[in-house]
Structure formats: structure tokens, C-alpha cells
Amino acid sequence: MNTSAFINTITHTLPQKATYTWQTPSNIALVKYWGKSNPQIPKNTSISFTLNNCHTITTIEFIKKAPEEIKDQNIDFELYFEGKKKDEFKPKITEFFKRILTYCPYILEYNMTIRSKNSFPHSSGIASSASGMSAIAVCLMSLEKEINPNLSTDFFNKKASFLARLGSGSACRSIEGPIVIWGKHPKIKESSDLYGVKFPYKIHPIFEEYQDTILLVDKGEKQVSSTVGHNLMHEHPYAENRFIQANQNIENIITILEKGDIKAFINLVESEALTLHAMMLTSNPYFILIKPNTLKIINTIWAYRQEKNSNICFTLDAGANVHVLYPKNEKEEVEKLITDKLSKYCEKNHYICDNVGFGAKQL
Structure with missing residues (x-):
């Protein structure tokens, strides 16, 4: 079309x-x-x-x-x-x-x-x-x-x-x-x-009701808009390799979503999040959208995952907030982690509990 x-x-x-x-x-x-x-x-x-x-x-x-x-x-x-x-x-x-x-x-x-x-x-x-x-x-x-x-x-x-x-x-x-x-x-x-x-x-059942809690580290305007960030990729020294990597990751995630390979999902999704921000760090002019509390959250998630053998992971969009991703069968434990340890890194302790949805609906 x-x-x-x-x-x-x-x-x-x-x-x-x-x-x-x-x-x-x-x-x-x-x-x-x-x-x-x-x-x-x-x-x-x-x-x-x-x-x-x-x-x-x-x-x-x-x-x-x-x-x-x-x-x-x-x-x-x-x-x-x-x-x-x-x-x-x-x-x-x-x-x-x-x-x-x-x-x-x-x-x-x-x-x-x-x-x-x-x-x-x-x-x-x-x-x-x-x-x-x-x-x-x-x-x-x-x-x-x-x-x-x-x-x-x-x-x-x-x-x-x-x-x-x-x-x-x-x-x-x-x-x-x-x-x-x-x-x-x-x-x-x-x-x-x-x-x-x-x-x-086909999507493996473990991904059908996936949870996403958004930790609102910074609710203000971003210093650099996504439009400006996208434009900086035109002259970016690593742009072409990044595009190749992303398209390969699409091929990889197709298999991951079908098979329910949650460990591979974690690795790919976190790598993608950090690569996005690496592109910002290596642009010219360069810029940083993550905040100190973003990093504290990431390190807390990594420590918890290792200690509990959890399937929790994170991703980031073009900003400081952290999307905490986890399967529904870990919801109770992860929400306790968020309340006890992660919410203190959020602006006014604010976070939003969300989950996978099904698109637009007319009201």
C-alpha cells in the first residue's frame, strides 16, 4: 500500500x-x-x-x-x-x-x-x-x-x-x-x-499480560526534544551500525516473543534502552536525559534480579523515567519492591501501574 x-x-x-x-x-x-x-x-x-x-x-x-x-x-x-x-x-x-x-x-x-x-x-x-x-x-x-x-x-x-x-x-x-x-x-x-x-x-502466554510500572523520576519538560534528538542521527558516527543492530534485534525478538524466552527478552530490552541513550551521549551536540535517580533504580533492579532470580527488567524512553517490565506472575513481589525501594527515587514518590493493552477505543 x-x-x-x-x-x-x-x-x-x-x-x-x-x-x-x-x-x-x-x-x-x-x-x-x-x-x-x-x-x-x-x-x-x-x-x-x-x-x-x-x-x-x-x-x-x-x-x-x-x-x-x-x-x-x-x-x-x-x-x-x-x-x-x-x-x-x-x-x-x-x-x-x-x-x-x-x-x-x-x-x-x-x-x-x-x-x-x-x-x-x-x-x-x-x-x-x-x-x-x-x-x-x-x-x-x-x-x-x-x-x-x-x-x-x-x-x-x-x-x-x-x-x-x-x-x-x-x-x-x-x-x-x-x-x-x-x-x-x-x-x-x-x-x-x-x-x-x-x-x-504467535505470542507466548507469558507476554500476553505483561506488566509495566512507570517510575516518574522527572515529570518536567525534557531539556532536548525527541525531534532534535532524531535529527542528530543524520551526522551521527555510529548511526548506520545502530540501524543494523536494531533491525537484527527485531528478528531476534520475533523468536523471543514466540518462544517465551524471557531471559533473552530481558537482555535485548535492556540493551536497547541503554543503546538509545548511548546514541544521545555520543551525538554532537551530546546530551543526557537520564538522571541520577534513573541509575539508582536500574542498579536496584539489577541487584534484586540477581538476588531473587526474578524476571524483572527495565526499559527507557527518551527521558529519565524508568519502565519496570515484569510478568504478571511476579506482580505482587515486584509491586512490593517498587513501594519499599524504588518509589523513593520518583518525583513525589509517583509511579503508574500499567499493563499491556489493546489500542484505541471510541467512547
Whole structure:
């Protein structure tokens, strides 16, 4: 499927007014992507767990413009986040709407009011752009479905993922679940650089209800945005080897997820997390997003795993927060570890208990 498949050519009468509300999750990459080309094309394949409790709820109200308003070709919308008008968020959303105009020209014909709220702190390393942009994408697709009721569920999800990607790369992995792959890979026949696809192979039962507790080490804005970090990969001395490594790890994790090889899973996932941050440390300009408490958490997890022969492990996104991953059969013991030893390293002792989820749902 190429980009032309997503161009809307239906000329049915547009509804005068419509409102849609969707809840879309964040996701946590197991094999990371770091580095992309325009327009939002990943330099390597990535794979993620879709989360359940970390989500964005977005409502978009569409009100049809008068004919004379449409002629100016402006994209008109107001944006409210957590109940407050957020004009500072508008430039990013405006850029997103401009990118998708070819595929969703009907947005020019509406005044849109977007209201969003998160179940987790914004800009805290829990991929708020992933859940936020995917939520807008599925709301737009609900309008398109009303315009063209013949859209299949498969096409709806593919185009929603395609649109979300143009707002935030990782957002394309938040439409479905529990495990999603983004980026063309020879071992995954249906994979694409244009949208995420569900993991097509059997998943061992141990990974079906996997737990993810996010330790909120730092709930503030990151000093360096992911966009800036991705761009620094263009001249990075280790970039090409990193892309090769990531694509090999995709091949490895396919077997791991099928066989339930949890020790290999731990090794691969932690290595991927540290490699992501190694790319940041070796960029020019270089930067560090992890904090001292991030390292204290990692060392505590390693000590606990060795002492208890546990299957606990960690991963990191582009930030200081730590995702503690563990099978459901260790939930009670790991939650005690978090309460007794790890929460003290979190900002105000805050953490979020989450688990693998199944993607976007309309409310």
C-alpha cells in the first residue's frame, strides 16, 4: 500500500456537525527507533507494547463552515488541554494538519474544537505525543467513516496509524495492540514505513499480560526534544551500525516473543534502552536525559534480579523515567519492591501501574 491509497476522494455530503471522542494509549518501544527522514520515515524498524492505563482522551467537535469561510483555505481549530486553552500547543497541531491535508481535505471545511486530557503527566517521557496524536487521528477517521461508511476496519486502522505517524512517529504504534511493529522489515511481510501493524506471529502466554510500572523520576519538560534528538542521527558516527543492530534485534525478538524466552527478552530490552541513550551521549551536540535517580533504580533492579532470580527488567524512553517490565506472575513481589525501594527515587514518590493493552477505543 502506498500513500495514494490514503487520499480521500469521496464527495458525499459532509455532516453539518459531528463530535467524536476516543481514548488512545501510549506505548513503550522494546526495540527503539532513533533517527528518521522526511516525512516521518523511520531509519529502522521498531516494536512496542501498547499500554493500557497511560492514555489520552480526546474529543473533537466539527462544525461546518459557511461557504465563504472555506474559500480562504485556513485550517481553523481551538485546542484545550486539561480544560485550559493551550495556544502554545497549536503550532505543532497546525503543522500536523498541514501534513495530512492531502489525505483529509475535508478538515478545511470545519471549525474544529479539540479537547484533550491525559491520564499521566504531559512531557514526562511516557510518549504523550504518541497517545495525543493518535487520538486526533482516530477522531478524524471517525468523521471520514461518517462521510464514507464503506471504510473497512482494516483500512480505518491503517489510515489512522498513517495519519498519526505524520504527527508523531511513535503515535502510529498506538492505534492497535498488544504488540505493534512499525517500519519495513523483511521478516514481517505486512510491515510498512507508513503505518504500524499488529505483531503477526504467535505470542507466548507469558507476554500476553505483561506488566509495566512507570517510575516518574522527572515529570518536567525534557531539556532536548525527541525531534532534535532524531535529527542528530543524520551526522551521527555510529548511526548506520545502530540501524543494523536494531533491525537484527527485531528478528531476534520475533523468536523471543514466540518462544517465551524471557531471559533473552530481558537482555535485548535492556540493551536497547541503554543503546538509545548511548546514541544521545555520543551525538554532537551530546546530551543526557537520564538522571541520577534513573541509575539508582536500574542498579536496584539489577541487584534484586540477581538476588531473587526474578524476571524483572527495565526499559527507557527518551527521558529519565524508568519502565519496570515484569510478568504478571511476579506482580505482587515486584509491586512490593517498587513501594519499599524504588518509589523513593520518583518525583513525589509517583509511579503508574500499567499493563499491556489493546489500542484505541471510541467512547
